[in-house]
Amino acid sequence: MCKTTVARIYARFLASIGALPGKGFVEITGSGLAHEGVEGTKKMIDGLVKAGGGVFFIDEAYQLASGNNFGGRNVLDFILAEIEERRGTIAFILAGYTSEMEKFFEHNPGFDSRMPQRLHFADYSDDELLTMLDATVEQKYNGRAKLTDGTNGIYARILVKRLGRNRGTEGYCNARALENVWAQVTERQAVRLRKERVAGEFPDDFLFHPGRFDRA
Numbered sequence: 001m002c003k004t005t006v007a008r009i010y011a012r013f014l015a016s017i018g019a020l021p022g023k024g025f026v027e028i029t030g031s032g033l034a035h036e037g038v039e040g041t042k043k044m045i046d047g048l049v050k051a052g053g054g055v056f057f058i059d060e061a062y063q064l065a066s067g068n069n070f071g072g073r074n075v076l077d078f079i080l081a082e083i084e085e086r087r088g089t090i091a092f093i094l095a096g097y098t099s100e101m102e103k104f105f106e107h108n109p110g111f112d113s114r115m116p117q118r119l120h121f122a123d124y125s126d127d128e129l130l131t132m133l134d135a136t137v138e139q140k141y142n143g144r145a146k147l148t149d150g151t152n153g154i155y156a157r158i159l160v161k162r163l164g165r166n167r168g169t170e171g172y173c174n175a176r177a178l179e180n181v182w183a184q185v186t187e188r189q190a191v192r193l194r195k196e197r198v199a200g201e202f203p204d205d206f207l208f209h210p211g212r213f214d215r216a
Contacts, residue, residue: 003059003095003121011055014091021089022052030063030096033079034072041075045082045090053089061094062104083114123167124174129160132178145206159185 004027014020026048033041048054058064058079064072083092096104098120105111124132134151149155163181166172189208196203 004057006121007055007057007093007095010093011057011091015054019088020053020055020091022054024048024051024054025057026055027057027059029059030061030066030072033058033075034064036075037071038074038078041078045086048090049086055091055093057093058095060096060100062096062100065104080110080114123164123172126157126160126164129163129174129178130156132175133160133182136178136182141206145208146204147208 007027008025011020011025012023015023026044028036028044036044045056048056064076064079066072079092082090086092092115094101094104094115130152133156137145137147137151147153147156159181160178163177166177185208192209193203193205
Protein backbone atom coordinates (compact mmCIF):
# COMPACT_ATOMS: atom_id res chain seq x y z
CA MET A 1 0.00 0.00 0.00
CA CYS A 2 1.54 3.33 -1.01
CA LYS A 3 2.11 6.23 1.38
CA THR A 4 -0.59 8.36 -0.24
CA THR A 5 -3.20 5.61 0.14
CA VAL A 6 -2.33 5.19 3.82
CA ALA A 7 -2.54 8.95 4.32
CA ARG A 8 -5.98 9.10 2.67
CA ILE A 9 -7.30 6.24 4.80
CA TYR A 10 -5.88 7.89 7.90
CA ALA A 11 -7.58 11.17 6.95
CA ARG A 12 -10.95 9.41 6.72
CA PHE A 13 -10.30 7.63 10.01
CA LEU A 14 -9.48 10.87 11.85
CA ALA A 15 -12.67 12.46 10.52
CA SER A 16 -14.76 9.39 11.41
CA ILE A 17 -13.73 9.49 15.08
CA GLY A 18 -14.11 13.26 15.30
CA ALA A 19 -10.40 14.00 15.70
CA LEU A 20 -10.66 16.27 12.66
CA PRO A 21 -13.71 18.29 11.60
CA GLY A 22 -13.46 17.37 7.89
CA LYS A 23 -12.21 14.84 5.34
CA GLY A 24 -10.30 17.32 3.18
CA PHE A 25 -7.03 16.10 1.68
CA VAL A 26 -4.17 18.05 0.14
CA GLU A 27 -1.28 16.15 -1.45
CA ILE A 28 1.95 17.72 -2.70
CA THR A 29 5.67 16.92 -2.83
CA GLY A 30 8.34 18.82 -0.96
CA SER A 31 9.72 20.25 -4.21
CA GLY A 32 6.22 21.28 -5.29
CA LEU A 33 5.65 23.03 -1.99
CA ALA A 34 9.01 24.80 -2.26
CA HIS A 35 7.95 26.03 -5.70
CA GLU A 36 4.67 27.33 -4.29
CA GLY A 37 6.53 29.29 -1.63
CA VAL A 38 5.11 30.52 1.65
CA GLU A 39 2.27 32.41 -0.05
CA GLY A 40 1.17 29.43 -2.10
CA THR A 41 1.43 27.12 0.91
CA LYS A 42 -0.71 29.51 2.96
CA LYS A 43 -3.40 29.47 0.24
CA MET A 44 -3.51 25.67 0.25
CA ILE A 45 -3.81 25.54 4.04
CA ASP A 46 -6.50 28.24 4.05
CA GLY A 47 -8.40 26.29 1.40
CA LEU A 48 -8.25 23.17 3.54
CA VAL A 49 -9.54 25.11 6.54
CA LYS A 50 -12.44 26.51 4.48
CA ALA A 51 -13.26 22.98 3.35
CA GLY A 52 -13.75 21.98 6.97
CA GLY A 53 -10.27 20.70 7.81
CA GLY A 54 -8.48 17.47 7.03
CA VAL A 55 -5.01 16.21 6.16
CA PHE A 56 -2.11 18.06 4.52
CA PHE A 57 0.17 15.39 3.06
CA ILE A 58 3.73 16.22 1.96
CA ASP A 59 5.50 13.41 0.12
CA GLU A 60 9.30 13.46 -0.17
CA ALA A 61 9.17 16.20 2.46
CA TYR A 62 12.98 16.22 2.81
CA GLN A 63 13.12 18.12 -0.49
CA LEU A 64 12.10 21.22 1.48
CA ALA A 65 15.48 21.26 3.24
CA SER A 66 17.72 19.93 0.48
CA GLY A 67 20.73 21.78 -0.91
CA ASN A 68 20.49 25.55 -1.19
CA ASN A 69 16.72 25.51 -1.37
CA PHE A 70 16.12 28.67 0.67
CA GLY A 71 12.52 28.92 -0.51
CA GLY A 72 11.87 25.41 0.73
CA ARG A 73 13.43 26.17 4.09
CA ASN A 74 11.19 29.21 4.47
CA VAL A 75 8.16 27.08 3.68
CA LEU A 76 9.34 24.49 6.20
CA ASP A 77 9.59 27.08 8.96
CA PHE A 78 6.11 28.30 8.04
CA ILE A 79 4.74 24.73 8.10
CA LEU A 80 6.19 24.16 11.56
CA ALA A 81 4.29 27.18 12.86
CA GLU A 82 1.09 26.04 11.11
CA ILE A 83 1.31 22.57 12.66
CA GLU A 84 0.88 24.20 16.05
CA GLU A 85 -1.65 26.79 14.90
CA ARG A 86 -3.95 24.35 13.08
CA ARG A 87 -3.96 21.63 15.71
CA GLY A 88 -7.38 19.96 15.80
CA THR A 89 -8.26 21.25 12.32
CA ILE A 90 -5.45 19.97 10.09
CA ALA A 91 -3.19 16.95 10.52
CA PHE A 92 0.13 17.32 8.73
CA ILE A 93 1.70 14.12 7.41
CA LEU A 94 5.28 14.22 6.12
CA ALA A 95 6.63 11.19 4.25
CA GLY A 96 9.79 10.05 2.49
CA TYR A 97 12.65 7.55 2.49
CA THR A 98 13.82 6.72 6.02
CA SER A 99 17.44 7.86 5.75
CA GLU A 100 16.46 11.12 4.06
CA MET A 101 13.72 11.83 6.59
CA GLU A 102 16.08 11.27 9.53
CA LYS A 103 18.38 13.96 8.15
CA PHE A 104 15.37 16.13 7.40
CA PHE A 105 14.09 16.04 11.00
CA GLU A 106 17.42 17.42 12.15
CA HIS A 107 16.55 20.69 10.37
CA ASN A 108 14.58 21.97 13.33
CA PRO A 109 14.36 20.62 16.89
CA GLY A 110 10.70 21.64 16.87
CA PHE A 111 9.84 18.52 14.92
CA ASP A 112 10.15 16.24 17.94
CA SER A 113 7.56 18.16 19.94
CA ARG A 114 5.22 18.98 17.05
CA MET A 115 5.35 15.61 15.26
CA PRO A 116 6.12 12.95 17.87
CA GLN A 117 4.47 10.09 15.96
CA ARG A 118 6.73 8.30 13.43
CA LEU A 119 5.73 5.31 11.31
CA HIS A 120 8.15 3.08 9.43
CA PHE A 121 6.75 0.95 6.62
CA ALA A 122 8.62 -2.31 6.10
CA ASP A 123 9.20 -3.56 2.57
CA TYR A 124 6.76 -6.15 1.27
CA SER A 125 7.73 -9.82 1.59
CA ASP A 126 7.95 -12.14 -1.43
CA ASP A 127 4.55 -13.62 -0.62
CA GLU A 128 3.00 -10.17 -0.40
CA LEU A 129 4.55 -9.20 -3.74
CA LEU A 130 3.14 -12.40 -5.27
CA THR A 131 -0.31 -11.43 -4.05
CA MET A 132 0.15 -7.97 -5.56
CA LEU A 133 1.36 -9.49 -8.83
CA ASP A 134 -1.73 -11.67 -9.01
CA ALA A 135 -3.98 -8.67 -8.37
CA THR A 136 -2.11 -6.59 -10.97
CA VAL A 137 -2.43 -9.24 -13.69
CA GLU A 138 -6.09 -9.82 -12.84
CA GLN A 139 -6.91 -6.12 -13.01
CA LYS A 140 -4.92 -5.30 -16.14
CA TYR A 141 -6.25 -8.22 -18.18
CA ASN A 142 -9.67 -8.68 -16.61
CA GLY A 143 -8.90 -12.28 -15.73
CA ARG A 144 -7.94 -13.29 -19.29
CA ALA A 145 -4.16 -13.52 -18.84
CA LYS A 146 -2.55 -16.93 -18.36
CA LEU A 147 0.86 -17.38 -16.75
CA THR A 148 2.69 -20.66 -17.02
CA ASP A 149 2.42 -22.35 -13.62
CA GLY A 150 0.17 -19.50 -12.44
CA THR A 151 0.90 -16.28 -10.55
CA ASN A 152 1.90 -18.34 -7.52
CA GLY A 153 4.11 -20.72 -9.47
CA ILE A 154 7.86 -21.07 -9.77
CA TYR A 155 8.32 -18.57 -12.62
CA ALA A 156 6.38 -15.83 -10.86
CA ARG A 157 8.38 -16.57 -7.72
CA ILE A 158 11.62 -16.17 -9.66
CA LEU A 159 10.44 -12.76 -10.84
CA VAL A 160 9.51 -11.67 -7.31
CA LYS A 161 12.67 -13.08 -5.74
CA ARG A 162 14.84 -11.09 -8.13
CA LEU A 163 12.76 -8.00 -7.45
CA GLY A 164 13.16 -8.47 -3.71
CA ARG A 165 16.95 -8.36 -3.93
CA ASN A 166 16.69 -4.58 -3.96
CA ARG A 167 14.98 -4.36 -0.57
CA GLY A 168 16.63 -1.85 1.70
CA THR A 169 18.34 0.03 -1.11
CA GLU A 170 17.68 3.72 -1.67
CA GLY A 171 14.90 4.29 -4.19
CA TYR A 172 13.27 0.87 -3.78
CA CYS A 173 9.54 1.46 -3.99
CA ASN A 174 7.81 -1.92 -3.54
CA ALA A 175 4.59 -1.55 -5.56
CA ARG A 176 6.18 0.81 -8.08
CA ALA A 177 9.10 -1.59 -8.54
CA LEU A 178 6.61 -4.40 -9.19
CA GLU A 179 4.78 -2.28 -11.76
CA ASN A 180 8.07 -1.46 -13.49
CA VAL A 181 9.21 -5.08 -13.70
CA TRP A 182 5.81 -6.15 -15.00
CA ALA A 183 6.08 -3.43 -17.66
CA GLN A 184 9.36 -5.05 -18.74
CA VAL A 185 7.61 -8.42 -18.95
CA THR A 186 4.84 -7.04 -21.14
CA GLU A 187 7.33 -5.24 -23.40
CA ARG A 188 9.18 -8.50 -24.02
CA GLN A 189 5.86 -10.23 -24.55
CA ALA A 190 4.97 -7.68 -27.24
CA VAL A 191 8.32 -8.24 -29.02
CA ARG A 192 7.77 -12.00 -28.99
CA LEU A 193 4.22 -11.69 -30.31
CA ARG A 194 5.36 -9.51 -33.22
CA LYS A 195 8.10 -11.95 -34.19
CA GLU A 196 5.75 -14.94 -34.04
CA ARG A 197 3.15 -13.21 -36.17
CA VAL A 198 5.78 -12.23 -38.76
CA ALA A 199 6.74 -15.91 -38.83
CA GLY A 200 3.15 -16.82 -39.67
CA GLU A 201 2.23 -18.11 -36.24
CA PHE A 202 -0.96 -17.36 -34.27
CA PRO A 203 0.19 -16.72 -30.69
CA ASP A 204 -2.10 -16.24 -27.71
CA ASP A 205 -1.81 -12.58 -26.69
CA PHE A 206 -2.69 -13.42 -23.10
CA LEU A 207 -0.28 -16.31 -22.57
CA PHE A 208 2.93 -15.39 -20.78
CA HIS A 209 5.72 -17.94 -21.20
CA PRO A 210 8.38 -18.77 -18.56
CA GLY A 211 11.05 -17.01 -20.60
CA ARG A 212 9.33 -13.70 -20.09
CA PHE A 213 9.88 -14.07 -16.33
CA ASP A 214 13.27 -15.73 -16.50
CA ARG A 215 14.85 -12.76 -18.26
CA ALA A 216 13.05 -10.02 -16.27
